Amino acid sequence: MGLVKASEEYLCSSLSSDSAIDRGDASSAELAGRLQDLEKELISTKCELAKVMNRQSSYQELLVQREDAIRFLEGRLDTSSVSELAKTGSGKSSSKNDKDLQERLRVLQNQNKFLNEEVKKLAKLRETDRNSFYQQEEKIRTLEAEIEKWKLDYVLLIQSSIRFPTGDSVEDAELILFGGDRHKIRIKRLLEEARRINPGLPTYESLSNQEVHVDSYGFRHKFEDQSLLLHYLCQELAQHYLSQAGTYEEHQKRWTHFMRQHGKSVASHPKELKPLCRGGIPDRFRKQVWRQLVHFKCKDIMEEKGPHYFRNLCSHLPDSPLASQYRKQISLDLMRTMPSNIKFSAPGSKGIMDLQDVLLAYCCHNPTIGYCQGMNFIVGMALLFMDAQDAFWTLVAVAEKFFSNHYFDQNLIGAQADQQVLKDLLAHRLPQLYRHLEAIDIELSTVTLNWFLAIFFDAVPFMV
Structure with missing residues (x-):
């Protein structure tokens, strides 16, 4: 009862949690103290449950001993009755022994009945304690989840300030x-x-x-x-x-289950894969999932070009006029891609060299598109999780399969069309913001065009 009352008082205090942050009335130390009290009471309940279980075991052992004694006496009674009746002149003594045995049997049967009742009571008490124990554990989990939610809300509030x-x-x-x-x-x-x-x-x-x-x-x-x-x-x-959070753990479990069943053919199960991807791909599965999706999308090109296509392109880069055409612009963008990342921070690092090879190889692969600013971010992102060859096919999939052929060309026709679609959506969904931008003469595409070309690389938090 003490735990339930403490839990109710604790949950009631959550109604004033927002103001408590400013007043300092409900600090993390107090919440931890209340949680510690609940844990102490839970430990006490576990001890009581252990005592009850020990008593039940003792009663059960005693009951088994009594039942063995009853069976032994019943056997002796039967044997004594037969032997005494066979003897002549001993009827009186046999009758007395028989009465003694019957009396002992009656006493033992009563004791057995009593012990059976006690065992039933203890079993019922044990079940009640077990249910109470589970309820207390559930309440503690609920309180802990509530505390974690308050912590998250608090840091988000600080972050938004x-x-x-x-x-x-x-x-x-x-x-x-x-x-x-x-x-x-x-x-x-x-x-x-x-x-x-x-x-x-x-x-x-x-x-x-x-x-x-x-x-x-x-x-x-x-x-x-x-x-x-x-x-x-x-x-x-x-x-x-x-x-x-519990929702995150559940999402991780669903991913683990999906990868165990379909880890070698994730692209063949789009109905199951789509909601999982929308919830976020765990880092441990990201390389495998991205690689399979890219290979599935570029399957026809990869079969046509062969398994060594990327390496062959890289080997011809020094003498390729197509690569020379874009080499200067690509060189300028290499160090601008992820200057704060240790893989791309030094001019001669492996990340920078792989990034250059992939971008130049794509210029040779598709000279119609060549190189467009924004591709460096797409390839850089891929190189954080995949090798250079898979990053190359990722760029092929994005530029030629997921987007139209004119999305990354010199005129950026597809990307410009998306800006107009975004503008129309803004006017329809957020008319007040749209009118505000129009009033201060802000052209939306000057802000959002790079978002689309780099697939929102630097427009949202990286973990998204």
Whole structure:
């Protein structure tokens, strides 16, 4: 009853959680304290359940012994009755022994009946305790999930408090928070707690000392501004909490089940694959899924050109006039692709060399399209998860299969058409925003064209 009452009080307190963040009435320490009390009561319940189970085992052993004694006495009674009746002159003594045995038998039967009733009561009590135990565990899981949700909401709220008062320059960022250092202390505490589960998360101390943090994708992060530092930490915490959510675990299980069944032919099951992809492809399956989808889309071209087509193109690059035509522009874009990524940060790195080979090879493969700015981001993204040959076929699939033939040509006809479609959608779906952009004379395509050409590479968070 104490746990249920504590749980009800705790859940009722969630109605004022938003204001509690400002007042400091419901800190993470208090929530953890309440959770610890619930865990102590759960441990106590487990101990009581163990005692009941021990008592039940003792009663069952005693019951077995009594039943054995009853069977033994019944056998003796039958044997004594036969032998005493066979003897002459001993009827009186036999009758007395028979009565004694019958009395003992009656006593044992009563004891057996009593013990049976006790065992039934203990079994019922054990079932009740087990149900109570499961209910308490479920309540604890619910409370823990609620706490994690509050943590996620909190870091998202902090993350949304960043402002750029003098423009869109990163150097002008300000994180507008009230309460002094209270929020910074909370973020540090949440980060330390999260690092116990995911040690790959950065530490506040290292980033505040302007040390470089390299994330799981190879991107380097270094901050001189405290506002941007806190904003980045909130972003990392939000991603951590999302990865710990029950919905994320369920999504991972569905992917694992799908890959076990169809891992060698994912493209042959589009009805099952589409909703999974829309929920996000886990990093551990991304290379395999991307590779199979690209090969499925380019199957006809790959069969026509042969398995060594990409290597043959690369071997002819030094003497190819088609490659020479685009070499200068491609060289200018190589270091602009992902300058903050360790794979593409040095001119002679393997990532840069593979990126150059793929882009030049495509110019030779399809001279009608050649090279278009935006292709470097598509290939760079592919190279983070695949080798150069698969990245080449990824570019072929995007430029020739997924998009029209005129999407990446010199006039960008297909991409320009998409800008008009986006503009019409904006006027239909978000008329107020559309009228605002028209009033201040903003041409939407000047902002969004690169989004489409690079497939939203730098327009949305990288993990998306």
